[in-house]
Amino acid sequence: MREIFGCVGGKNNxxxxxxxxxxxxxRDRLWTHESAYENNPRKLLSFVYSSRMGNGDERSExxxxxxxxxxxxxxxKNNYRRYTEIHNHANPNDVKDFIEAPDLIITNVKYGVESGFVYWAMVNANIMADADNSERLTVAINGGMNGYxxxxECLEKLKHHMGI
Structure with missing residues (x-):
């Protein structure tokens, strides 16, 4: 948890x-209050994603x-709200509220895949992908360079297999 969420500049630091x-x-509390967050994904993610991206404070979970x-x-929450709007506009016969039922994205393959395509379009990822700009694309999708x-490595393997 410290490696992934604890350091300024990401896990490489x-x-x-x-x-x-x-x-x-x-996030100093990952060291000073380790036992509160260790092996407790609900508490950990409520902390690291609190008051960001439209989410409420840590207590809101x-x-x-x-x-x-x-x-x-x-x-x-902002991305779940925007996905709800886009999905419902495109699918008036399948209105969903992903704010009230966010787990639909993991319990229904249709929404898990669709949410990926919608987010890809939301961040204009095709422009960066077409330019082969992996760094900008990573930041646009991931918000930083974690996992870059x-x-x-996966991209290079895929390109090799596809002859690109």
């Missing part, structure tokens, strides 16, 4: 040997409720 961040701690779901990991090295 976490040193496992010292259990510290090279650029400083982003919206950080957990609107955690990443679906094939592209739709995250944050793994993402590039």
């Amino acid at each position: 976490y040193d496992k040997a010292t259990d510290e961040c090279s650029l400083g701690r982003l 919206e950080g957990y409720k609107f955690r990443g779901k679906g094939i592209i990991q739709l995250t944050g 090295d793994e993402r590039i």
Whole structure:
């Protein structure tokens, strides 16, 4: 949890040997109140996603409720709200409220896949993908560079298999 959510600048700035961040701690409570968050995803995600992306404070537990779901990991109340609007506009015979029922994205494959395509369009990802700009695309989708090295490794393998 410290490696993924604890350091300024992301996980590349976490040193496992010292259990510290090279650029400083982003969320000091992951060290000072470790037992409150360790092995408790509801509490951890309620904390790290609190008061961001349209989520309420930590007590609201919206950080957990609107955690990443679906094939592209739709995250944050604002994105769930926008997905609800776009889905309902495009599907008037299948009106859903993903704010009230966010788990539909993980319990129904249709919405898990659709939410990924909708989010891809929301961030204009085709422009960045067509330009082969992996860094900008990663930031647009992920909000930062977490997981970038793994993402590039998978992309290169996919390109190789596709002859691109």
